[in-house]
Amino acid sequence: MNDLLPVLAQQVINGLSLGSIYALIAIGYTMVYGIIGMINFAHGEIYMIGAYVGVVTITALGAASGAMPLALVLSGALIIAVVVTAAYGWTVERVAYRPLRGSPRLVPLISAIGMSIFLQNYVQLGQGARDISVPPLLPGNLFEIDVEGFPVSLSLTRALIIFATLALMIALTLYISRSRMGRACRACSQDMGMANLLGIDTNRVISFTFVVGAILAAVGGVLIGLSIGKINPFIGFVAGIKAFTAAVLGGIGSIPGAMLGGVLLGLTETFASAFLPTEYKDVVAFGLLVLILLFRPTGLLGTPDVEKV
Amino acid sequence: MSEPMLSFENVHTFYGKIEALKGVSLTVNRGEIVTLIGANGAGKTTLLMTLCGSPRAASGTIRFEGEDITQRETHLIMQGGIAVSPEGRRVFPGLSVLENLQMGGFFSDAERIEEDLERVFTLFPRLRERSAQRAGTMSGGEQQMLAIGRALMSRPRLLLLDEPSLGLAPLIIAQIFQIVQEIRDEGVTVFLVEQNAHRALALADRGYVIENGRIVMSDTGSALLANADIRKAYLGG
Numbered sequence: 001m002n003d004l005l006p007v008l009a010q011q012v013i014n015g016l017s018l019g020s021i022y023a024l025i026a027i028g029y030t031m032v033y034g035i036i037g038m039i040n041f042a043h044g045e046i047y048m049i050g051a052y053v054g055v056v057t058i059t060a061l062g063a064a065s066g067a068m069p070l071a072l073v074l075s076g077a078l079i080i081a082v083v084v085t086a087a088y089g090w091t092v093e094r095v096a097y098r099p100l101r102g103s104p105r106l107v108p109l110i111s112a113i114g115m116s117i118f119l120q121n122y123v124q125l126g127q128g129a130r131d132i133s134v135p136p137l138l139p140g141n142l143f144e145i146d147v148e149g150f151p152v153s154l155s156l157t158r159a160l161i162i163f164a165t166l167a168l169m170i171a172l173t174l175y176i177s178r179s180r181m182g183r184a185c186r187a188c189s190q191d192m193g194m195a196n197l198l199g200i201d202t203n204r205v206i207s208f209t210f211v212v213g214a215i216l217a218a219v220g221g222v223l224i225g226l227s228i229g230k231i232n233p234f235i236g237f238v239a240g241i242k243a244f245t246a247a248v249l250g251g252i253g254s255i256p257g258a259m260l261g262g263v264l265l266g267l268t269e270t271f272a273s274a275f276l277p278t279e280y281k282d283v284v285a286f287g288l289l290v291l292i293l294l295f296r297p298t299g300l301l302g303t304p305d306v307e308k309v
Numbered sequence: 310m311s312e313p314m315l316s317f318e319n320v321h322t323f324y325g326k327i328e329a330l331k332g333v334s335l336t337v338n339r340g341e342i343v344t345l346i347g348a349n350g351a352g353k354t355t356l357l358m359t360l361c362g363s364p365r366a367a368s369g370t371i372r373f374e375g376e377d378i379t380q381r382e383t384h385l386i387m388q389g390g391i392a393v394s395p396e397g398r399r400v401f402p403g404l405s406v407l408e409n410l411q412m413g414g415f416f417s418d419a420e421r422i423e424e425d426l427e428r429v430f431t432l433f434p435r436l437r438e439r440s441a442q443r444a445g446t447m448s449g450g451e452q453q454m455l456a457i458g459r460a461l462m463s464r465p466r467l468l469l470l471d472e473p474s475l476g477l478a479p480l481i482i483a484q485i486f487q488i489v490q491e492i493r494d495e496g497v498t499v500f501l502v503e504q505n506a507h508r509a510l511a512l513a514d515r516g517y518v519i520e521n522g523r524i525v526m527s528d529t530g531s532a533l534l535a536n537a538d539i540r541k542a543y544l545g546g
Contacts, residue, residue: 190404196387199463202384
């Protein structure tokens with residue numbers, strides 16, 4: 001009994017940081033789905049590219065001047081990863097989806113799967129298929145406390161993941177609810193044709209959602225690299241499926257839903273692997289998904305399609 | 310006489326293989342209220358939407374203020390002085406009334422939006438009371454007012470109205486037609502598509518009758534209202 005509390009506390013920390021990554025990726029799925037009703041299966045690869053750009057930048061900055069301040073290397077890596085990855089996100093939409101606008105729903109879906117395979121192989125060709133290691137930028141713990149004889153720690157990297165995600169989620173929520181562009185996004189997700197009839201260039205709004213999704217995924221990619229210490233061209237696949245699951249769990253199309261779904265999925269997974277054999281963590285995670293969808297088919301925060309009068 | 314504000318010259322539009330407009334020609338002059346009446350499926354909405362570029366006309370020419378807009382993209386047409394309150398109103402149900410209106414004035418700066426909001430709220434005091442309410446929870450009449458108000462937010466020179474009376478109580482319809490008159494008196498040209506032929510013809514300066522994708526008659530509103538064929542076909546005897 002007395003060792004349960006520290007285990008729980010530690011798992012909450014681990015689950016929150018994993019869930020934050022899922023949430024960051026899930027936003028991209030949910031925003032794109034909300035606006036054009038398609039699942040962007042290449043989104044996991046966008047996250048993977050974010051991770052690679054981050055590693056390459058960190059290595060380059062670190063090599064250029066060994067004495068560069070840590071904060072500078074880290075923010076430099078984040079900024080470059082965000083910019084480059086956003087360009088990839090924008091291009092994917094431009095090249096693989098926009099020409100197919102108006103075609104049956106299955107067509108862009110296949111194109112998305114093709115794009116996903118292409119990007120995976122493209123990175124393999126450029127960077128090799130093996131793991132590459134990420135220089136440990138933030139070793140050490142923010143704190144380590146002793147709970148009834150057992151240590152509970154929050155590593156600096158995990159703390160960064162949790163706080164960066166929190167800050168981004170707050171910023172995004174404010175932006176979507178208050179700004180002119182955010183309003184246009186919400187309007188387009190409700191009635192794209194009508195937004196067009198108000199003079200809005202809906203293609204620009206669509207591009208915007210791909211760029212926002214890619215920015216958040218890039219941050220997730222850089223941070224996961226720092227946290228795990230190595231990356232490979234295949235990390236986008238599993239993370240993408242998990243984040244997609246998180247988006248569905250929270251209610252696809254809903255931004256707060258993606259946040260909630262991500263955190264919930266992260267916590268479920270870590271708790272399952274703490275108390276059950278590790279192989280069961282995905283069983284529990286997807287079991288939860290099935291269970292929630294049985295009782296709430298639209299996901300936790302999703303709403304059924306609003307009736308158009 | 311000067312050049313009309315809007316003109317259709319022999320416009321054909323297809324939905325897939327179905328020819329919905331079969332060579333339509335009409336004109337709307339600055340400052341007029343022009344109405345287009347016709348039965349369900351005659352092509353009224355298609356004509357209006359073809360003007361908006363969605364769907365695009367297959368052949369023929371549409372001119373607005375002297376410029377050929379036939380092949381222009383929808384959002385560029387709608388940025389050029391035309392606004393629409395479409396069939397079914399299509400307010401953004403999850404946005405508040407205020408946000409719907411702000412969407413209408415998407416290209417205005419904050420100061421101009423304030424002015425235009427004031428103007429719309431003066432025309433439709435009900436919208437001011439409801440400004441924080443989600444548009445989807447309002448009554449049909451209120452949604453219609455919002456759809457017209459949203460269209461006015463872009464300061465259009467030509468306002469397109471697609472069946473603003475559909476499904477509304479007579480009292481509300483009278484109110485809305487009264488406001489359409491006021492909007493015209495402020496200098497906005499109005500092109501009104503209606504099934505409620507009686508009211509539309511009574512309000513309009515001129516009217517066109519569309520049947521099966523073709524304009525079959527055009528005259529002043531009062532002449533059409535007095536026409537025996539029109540009375541029989543559209544005004545219930």
